[in-house]
Amino acid sequence: MKICFYQRLAISLVAVFMLVMIACFYSTNELQKLTQQEAEQKLHIGLAEHLVRDNPLLKEGVYDYDALGNLFHSLMILGPNFEFYYLDPQGKILTYSAKPGKVKAKTVDIGPIKHLIGDNRSFPVEGDDPRQLGRHKIFSAAPVYNDDKLQGYLYVIIGGERYDSILASLKNSQSMREIAIFLVVGLMLLLVALLVMFKYFTTPLRRLSDDMEKVREADFHRDQVPRDLAVWNKNSHNEVDRLGCAFTDMLTHIDNQFEQLSKIDTQRRVLLADLSHDLRTPLASLQGYIETLALNGETLSKQDRDHFVDVSLKNAKNLKHLIDQIFELAYLEGGQVTLHQEPFPLGELLHDVAAKFALDAQNKNIQIRVIPNHFEYHVFADIGKLERVLTNLIANAIRHTPQKGKIDLAVAIHNDKLRVDIRDTGVGISDKEIAFIFDARYQASNTEKDTCSHAGLGLAICQKLMALLNSDLTVESKLGKGTCFSFELTLVNSNALAH
Structure with missing residues (x-):
C-alpha cells in the first residue's frame, strides 16, 4: 500500500507527539515528585532532632523499648504522615510505631542516615522503607547518645503507608479523572489542529507532486500535458510556490529545447541533403571529364584535352572548397576551435x-x-x-x-x-x-x-x-x-x- 507524503507526515507527527507527551508526563511527574519530596524533607528535617532533644525517653539514652514503642504509636496517631523507628548504631531495628507484622525489614542502611545528619546535604535524601523491601522514602533522623556515646538513631519515615494509601485514593478520585480527561482532550485537540495545519502546508506539495507525475506520464512533452496543472504565484514568499514556478519554468525551458532540437535536427537533414547535391554536382562533372579523358584521350585534340583538364581542375577546387567549408562549420558548431588572440x-x-x-x-x-x-x-x-x-x-x-x-x-x-x-x-x-x-x-x-x-x-x-x-x-x-x-x-x- 502506497502512503502519500501527508500520511507519512501525519503518522510521524502522531508518533512523535505521543512519545513527547509520554516523556513530558513522566518527566513532569518525576519532577513534581522530587520537588514535593525535597519540600517535605526540608520542612521536617529537624523533627527527629527535636524529639531526641525534648523527650525524656530519648534524651538520656533508651532503656525501655516498650515505652518507646508506645510513644511512637502515640506520635503516629498525632501525625499519621510519619512512621517512627529506633535503630542501633549498625541500623538494626529495635522498636517501631507500626503494628506487629507490618515491618518487613530487620535492618536499615546507615549510609543515607549519616549523609543526612552530616553537613553535605543534597535534597531529597531517601532511605530504606522498613515496611517494604527495596523501596526508599524520604526521612528525618537524629543520633541518640548515652553519656556522649552513640546508642542508636531515631529514624522517622516521612509519608508513611497511610499517607501513600490516601494519595493513591486521591489519584483515583473523580476530580483527578476529570483533570486527566481534560488534559487528554486538550492534547488530542492540539494534535488534530497540528494535523490540519500539516494538511494545509502539504497540500501545495501534493499538487506539485501530481503535476510532476502528469508531466512524467506525458513523457515531458508540453503539448501532451493536461491543462489542469496548478497555477503558482511567482510573487509569493512561500517556498513551495517558488518551487512550483521553477518547475513550470523548467518545463517550458525543456519544451523549448525539444522544439529547438527538433528544428535543428530538421535543418541538419535539409543541410545534409542540400550539401549532398552540391557535392554531387562538381563530383559528377569531374568524373565525367576524367572518364572522357580516360576513354577518348588519344583521339582528342590537345586543345580539347587541356580544356577537359582545366574544367576538371576547377571542379576539384570547387569540391575542395565545399568540403573545407563543411568541416569548418562542423568544427565551429562543435566548439573545437582554439583562439590565439x-x-x-x-x-x-x-x-x-x-x-x-x-x-x-x-x-x-x-x-x-x-x-x-x-x-x-x-x-x-x-x-x-x-x-x-x-x-x-x-x-x-x-x-x-x-x-x-x-x-x-x-x-x-x-x-x-x-x-x-x-x-x-x-x-x-x-x-x-x-x-x-x-x-x-x-x-x-x-x-x-x-x-x-x-x-x-x-x-x-x-x-x-x-x-x-x-x-x-x-x-x-x-x-x-x-x-x-x-x-x-x-x-x-x-x-x-x-x-
Whole structure:
C-alpha cells in the first residue's frame, strides 16, 4: 500500500507527539515528585532532632523499648504522615510505631542516615522503607547518645503507608479523572489542529507532486500535458510556490529545447541533403571529364584535352572548397576551435586582404578602398580568424556587386571599440530575406550567378567566428543600393602596446 507524503507526515507527527507527551508526563511527574519530596524533607528535617532533644525517653539514652514503642504509636496517631523507628548504631531495628507484622525489614542502611545528619546535604535524601523491601522514602533522623556515646538513631519515615494509601485514593478520585480527561482532550485537540495545519502546508506539495507525475506520464512533452496543472504565484514568499514556478519554468525551458532540437535536427537533414547535391554536382562533372579523358584521350585534340583538364581542375577546387567549408562549420558548431588572440595593427590586415582580391575586383572593374587609407589602430583578436571573416565578406561583396561598383572597408572608433564596416554597392538584400542570411545553406534570391558553386555556408561561418571573438556580426541592406556588414573589435591603447 502506497502512503502519500501527508500520511507519512501525519503518522510521524502522531508518533512523535505521543512519545513527547509520554516523556513530558513522566518527566513532569518525576519532577513534581522530587520537588514535593525535597519540600517535605526540608520542612521536617529537624523533627527527629527535636524529639531526641525534648523527650525524656530519648534524651538520656533508651532503656525501655516498650515505652518507646508506645510513644511512637502515640506520635503516629498525632501525625499519621510519619512512621517512627529506633535503630542501633549498625541500623538494626529495635522498636517501631507500626503494628506487629507490618515491618518487613530487620535492618536499615546507615549510609543515607549519616549523609543526612552530616553537613553535605543534597535534597531529597531517601532511605530504606522498613515496611517494604527495596523501596526508599524520604526521612528525618537524629543520633541518640548515652553519656556522649552513640546508642542508636531515631529514624522517622516521612509519608508513611497511610499517607501513600490516601494519595493513591486521591489519584483515583473523580476530580483527578476529570483533570486527566481534560488534559487528554486538550492534547488530542492540539494534535488534530497540528494535523490540519500539516494538511494545509502539504497540500501545495501534493499538487506539485501530481503535476510532476502528469508531466512524467506525458513523457515531458508540453503539448501532451493536461491543462489542469496548478497555477503558482511567482510573487509569493512561500517556498513551495517558488518551487512550483521553477518547475513550470523548467518545463517550458525543456519544451523549448525539444522544439529547438527538433528544428535543428530538421535543418541538419535539409543541410545534409542540400550539401549532398552540391557535392554531387562538381563530383559528377569531374568524373565525367576524367572518364572522357580516360576513354577518348588519344583521339582528342590537345586543345580539347587541356580544356577537359582545366574544367576538371576547377571542379576539384570547387569540391575542395565545399568540403573545407563543411568541416569548418562542423568544427565551429562543435566548439573545437582554439583562439590565439594577440594585439596587431588592423590597417595592415585590411590592406593585405584587399590586395588578395585586387585581381578579382579588377576583372569586374570594382574599386576596393580602405577608409581611412592609413591609421595606427591596434586591436586584440585572433588574426587568422579575423582574416577568414574578412575574406568571406569581401568575396561575397565582389560576387554580389555588379560592374563598376565599389567596396569600402571603413574603420571608426565607436563606444571605446573599433568598428569595421564592409560596404558594397551591390544588389542588396530584401527585408524579407535579411533575417535568414546567417542561416546555413540560405542564399538570397537575388544572388549574382557565377561559374563557381557555393554552398551558402560563408555567412554562417563568419557569424560563428565573430561570436568566438566576442563580437556580433550585423547587417544593413537596401535592395538595389548595397549591403553593409559590421562588427566591433577590442581596441588596444598605446600604453598597453608600450608594455
